[in-house]
Amino acid sequence: MTRYVMVADLRRCVGCQTCTAACKHANATVPGVQWRRVLDMEVGQYPDVQRLFVPTGCQHCQAPACVEVCPSTATRKRPDGVVVIDYDICIGCDYCALSCPYDARYKVDEPTWAFGDQPTAPEAARFDKSKLGVTQKCTFCVDRIDSGLARGLTPGVDPEATPACVNACISGAMTFGDLDDPDSAVSRLLRENRHFRMNEDAGTGPSFFYLWDKEAGP
């Protein structure tokens, strides 16, 4: 089996938002929509303050709350663990968006442009009206995964088959791959480092792991 997951190394992330920009570029999301975003957090009291950056988005959960509640079956989980939305079936009820413990879903009802009332040429070229009035979210760049696999590439290894945010990350903080492959980079990182998942008490089994320290030695 295959289970695609994302690993974000919080020791490396510098909050540059390059992943956010790469995602917007790859997926042509409109202003106000960030399938990949980076939370900026500050902990402590002056002078003992620590700042951390936490990339987040759809966590492609093992037991996705969005799939459970979706009345139309538009949201479904693929055998490889990627949670996708069929924009042709979704009725835009937002039930999934409310059920998501990670604030990862968006809905845009009207065309929205970056500069005023008219789209720029790239916006006009990539405008997708099937995304209006329906829920949308990160897909782990499923089109890149699928086209890469069709060409014999390995997601997480070959950039053409890897999510845009991972390819763009300047610090190597983000890694994508198959958790069920013990030799994959994500499996190795999770073996060698201490990690957590956010909001685990929600019980959805997120596929987004955060590294925060190296594993204690033997």
Added chain:
Amino acid sequence: MTAPPRLTLGHRPRLQPFWDVRAACNFIGGGTGTGLIMVAAGAALVGGPWWPAALVGFACVAFGLGMVFLEIGRPWRAINVFFHPQTSWMTRESVLAMPLFGLGAAALGAGLVLGADSGVAIAALVLAALIAAGFLYCQANILRAVRGVPAWREPALRPAMLATGLAEGAGLFLVVGALASPTPPAWSLWLALLAVAARGAAWSRYHRTLHRAGAPEASLRVLDRMAPWVLGLGHGLPAVLLAMALALPPTMGSAAPSVMAGVAGLLIAAAGWTAKLLLMTRAAATRGFTVPHTPVRGRGTSRPSPAPPGWGL
């Protein structure tokens, strides 16, 4: 003494931006309507007037579903709502709406043609009331299934929503009765009194449990502010009015009991509507984000995260 560490930026709970007053109207109309249908069926079984109340009940449910139609992003695909009965309470609610309206049309039509005391009409209404109970149960579970909004996820909300629907129905039955007759039947006053007591107890329990279990402060603040008003004006005052209406000796030509019952009923229903509206549009804070550890970087130290930011525990 060192101040406790705090998390600040970018991850506190926020008010959910998705469901607005239109979605709240589905729970208001659905709860009131199904409650009213159930009470009307009870009235039919004891030989009381039921037709106007049932009509209003079905209209309330239709109003609620109509508001959902206005709320969803792709209303012309609404038929797709029926695709996922295996796990989606929204699908189950929609599925039940079909026989509910079918039986409603049969009951109202038979009542109109054959008379309100016809067996066919009453049987159809009683069946509709059973479906209405299922519809109300689905509505309560729609909120319970939402993992992103802790105030809705709290299990004690389910009985509170059920009790609210029944109380709204009992209250509106008194209003409809007050418009139709100067003497409300005693059983309807007792029923409203019981329903309002049950709802008060269920909401108080929900409020207490939510505080105990922990929830976003934004949700707790709204519920804390709402509680005395809703409990006082929507439970205490109507209870007094109902007790007075029950205690008044029947006097020929006096409309006082009916007026008192009508006002009490309206207060009971309005309290339920207010509570649902605030719960859905003002108290619906998301979970926010909690990071259990900060990363170990240059200094080689990590600190555990404090309690979820923006939560009242």
